[in-house]
Amino acid sequence: MLSIRSIMSRGRNDAIITVRAQRETGPDHGRQKEVTMCRNLSNFALIFFFLALSGFIFLLRNIQTVENWKCHTVSAIYQLQSRIQSSFIPVNLPTFYNNRTFCAHLGQKPSAEDELEERYLLDSIAWPGPPPRSTPPTLRQTSDPVHSLFAILPTKEGREWHVGDQLEVLVQMHDFQGRPKHYGGDFILARLHTPELGASVAGKVLDHRNGFYSALFPLLWVGSAQVEVTLVHSSEAVVVLRRLREERPDRVFFKSLFRQGFLSETTVCNMCLPPDQQPLCNYTDLYTGEPWYCYKPKMLSCDTRINHAKGGYLKHLITNREALLFQSGVNIKVHIHASGADRINVLPPRKVDVESSSVKPDAIKLAPSGYYYEDSWRALAGVTMRQFNESSAITQCLRNKVINMYGDSTVRQWFEYLIALVPELKEFNLHSPKNVGPFMAVDSTHNILLKYRCHGPPIRFSTVTASELRYVSNELDGLAGGSDTIVVLSIWAHFSTFPVEVYIRRLRHIRRAVLRLLDRAPGTTVVIRSANLQALDQEVSLFNSDWFSLQLDEVLRAMFKGLNVQLVDAWQMSSAHHLPHALHPPPVIVKNMIDVLLSHVCPEKKKSQET
Incomplete structure (x- = not known):
């Protein structure tokens, strides 16, 4: 059979011969011209027929190949097609x-x-804002951390502080023109820390709605302690974030x-x-x-x-x-300086009688869940902290346990931490996509099963198979529960772009499933991981601002308050620590979170009193 190239070459040579013949013989030889044209047409028809036949055979082969593909196999052609669609076809x-x-x-x-x-929940997280304006404010009229300041207020006894006292710091906000602000709504963080001791605690910030804020700290250790106050967002920026949450x-x-x-x-x-x-x-x-x-x-x-x-x-x-309200190094997470000293010296506790040393209700309400000392988290209520520094201690705690982790990547980080720290936990290959799951690890020697599954949509992972999209409440309803079952939940980061009502509805379904689980298996341990702070720039602020996370975190705490569930306070653990904020906290913070989790699973045994 002639090749396509030889056929095309032959047709081209015939055409040249025909042109030469016309030039030599003139117009009187019409019949020879017709014969030559017919021969050329037949050659081209042969070419077209050959190409059509080849294309038809190619199509049949590919159709047969497609029919033989199994459901779980994605071909390179489809992957390429998907990429082309995602990249070049405009998304409506x-x-x-x-x-x-x-x-x-x-x-x-x-x-x-x-x-x-x-x-009730929406009212509880209502955020004060600037007074109505006829025109949007200019940058010069908004909160400026450089012109703002804070001052340490003296105690009733003067400038002397003891362990057990409360430190109060007064913050006054100014705009970029140096003028005092007369309304609230700024998002401010505060912490007290002693780097030499690895000690720190998050402060409680109160908005007086007149440009002044109070930051309150319990004094928990002896020695020099430094105050740090940070403007996360101005009140004007919070207005923009609130509008985006509701309208976009x-x-x-x-x-x-x-x-x-x-x-x-x-x-x-x-x-x-x-x-x-x-x-x-x-x-x-x-x-x-x-x-x-x-x-x-x-x-x-x-x-x-x-x-x-x-x-x-x-x-x-x-x-x-509005973009000027979200500038890194200008008005996003910038420190506010003190008008005077930013340090105090904390003395040992005062000697007081039992009656005067009783804890006031307001102090309990404002008390943090814990603090760091020597870079170790010390809980102030709810659990006696234990240190699980060796993998053998973790293995002993989790022996004969099934640990079910549900949620976003911040709890997947716990799964990854445990299998990296405990060599006996071998990850079972489920052929799951990286960073998506589901994942499972097994320690057959100590009868430990560790599982992770992401929560249902909205979930911002790369690609999740539709059959693997499961809602947490449905998964909880499938658990038998019992004293050998641990449930860990972390649901917050992927809800920041939606109105708060959406988050309330999701938590309500999960709460009902938790109550059903605890009703049928009261010995089940349920632990909830709260939201944490993260690094912010302009782009991240519009989608995942700490202000969104704070509001969700307050809703989470309120909805599970009073239930037999345990809380790992990731918010205060990330707020108090000296390391930079990160969506996925560094290992030293994760280690402390795991210690809190395991302290709930394996509480410290009370020593029997000697008779």
Whole structure:
């Protein structure tokens, strides 16, 4: 058989011969011209037939290959197609309307009792703001940490402090023009620390709503102690964050791949999508009523959904003037300086009678959950701390236990810490995607099973198989529970872009599942990890600001208060420590968190009294 190149070469030579013949013989030889043209046409027809036949054979081979693929195998062609779609096909993002927080009201209608609780929780986290203005403030009119200052207030006895006293610091905020501010709403952190002792404690900040703030600290150790006050966000910046939370729940968007045979499409997904723009696929959970939607593919059905993934972050959400409120090193996490001394010397406890030494109710309300000393966390209430410095101690504590971890990457960090520290815990290969899970580790010698699974959407992981998307409350309902079962929950970081009502609804479902678990198996240990502080710049602030996390954290504590669950106070543990804030705290902080967890699982045994 002639090759395509030889056929094309032959056709080209015939054409040249024909042109030469025309030039030599002139127009009188029309019949020879017709014969030559027919021969050329037949040659080209042969070429086209050969190409069409080759393409048909190629298509048949690929169709046969596609039919032989198993469901769990993703071909390189599909991966390439998915990448091309994600990179080059414009994503039709939903259009959200200002002042319409319909996202919060999707899902099952709450009962009257639930609505009452929701109003109480929203009122409890209400944040003071600037007075109404006819025009937005300029940067010069907003809080400036450089012009602001704080002062250490003396005690009733003068400038003498003892262990057991309370230190009060007064903060006064000024704007960039140096003028005192006369309203509140600034987000301020405070801590007291002694680097030489590895000692530190987070302060309680009270907003007096007139430009003044009080930071209160319990004095817990002897020696020199330094006050540190930090402006996280100005009150004007908080106004922008609050508006974004209510009006732009789409600022982090998600996507799903739909596939059937050799056809695939990718569409935008979210907890709330405007129903009047495109047909929707409804993936609302049948048991909890938690809503989730994707735009329906144009060619495929809703039941061909393959996976879930983070789509991306929207840009240009704020004006140029508003962007000035979020400047690293200017008004995001900048220290406020003292007007005088920023240190005190703490003396040993005073000798007082029992009656006068009784703890005041206000002091209990303002007391932190713990503090660091020699870089070790010391809890002030709820648990007697134990140090699990050796892997053998952890193994002994977890012997014959099943540890179920559910949530985001901050609890996955605990899973990774334990399997790295305890050599007997061998991770079982479930062929799960890296950083996504589910994961499982086993110590067969000591009968320990450690598991991790991410919570259901919204989850901003790279790609999660749709069949692996599980809601925590449903997973809890599948546990038998008992004294050999430990449940660890961490659900907060992925809810910062949604109205608080969405988070309240999710926690309500989890709380009910926890209560059902404790009813059928009272010996089950349930531990909840709170939110923690993280590094902020302008971009991170608009999506994951510590202000969002603080509000969610307060809701979490309120909703589980009084229940037989234990709290690992990651907020204060990250706020008090001297290391920089990070979404995934450094190992020294994680080690202390694990110590708190294990202190709840394996409490210190009380020594029998000698008779």
